[in-house]
Amino acid sequence: AQSVTQPDIHITVSEGASLELRCNYSYGATPYLFWYVQSPGQGLQLLLKYFSGDTLVQGIKGFEAEFKRSQSSFNLRKPSVHWSDAAEYFCAVRESGGYNKLIFGAGTRLAVHP
């Protein structure tokens, strides 16, 4: 069965530091992968997505993610974190059954110290 694992439940970084959030997926074929961000009290906003092609994808708010098939990973990165990046981040994979259904990881909550 398909699954998404986000190993880090909670991460704290200092403002200006670099960030990497981990995501591992289980899927036989080439996956469709997404990163969403949820600010406190808000809905989910798409940061970036990977379908095919270049394995390094750029998203909004200065985020990028790299697809590594050999490691079944799709880690999210940002070179310099801002206090406004404090939020919960979800990795998701599109289900093979279609209808654009998504399987989400449990999320990583990011705290940013000034």
Add this chain to the structure above:
Amino acid sequence: NAGVTQTPKFRILKIGQSMTLQCTQDMNHNYMYWYRQDPGMGLKLIYYSVGAGITDKGEVPNGYNVSRSTTEDFPLRLELAAPSQTSVYFCASSYGTGRTSYEQYFGPGTRLTVT
């Protein structure tokens, strides 16, 4: 475009009461979804719809019902509310077949407490 809208934002129910969570999208999306979000659990799919009149169960459908009479609206019905249904509920939508854009667009959520 308003995108995906949900009402109410907050609601407190007593055990055994019923209510309907409303969801509307103005992007002419064929596919719509209902999720619940519990701490540390990510989002779990309750029901989804691929068009007006067509709905199907997701991972956690027990205790819920849905209908889809129009493209725009996808209400979620809770019958006989239980404390286990205390959660944040999100509605989402996406394009259907024939498009290459697979992402879902989310509403702001409804925070429901059952006591």
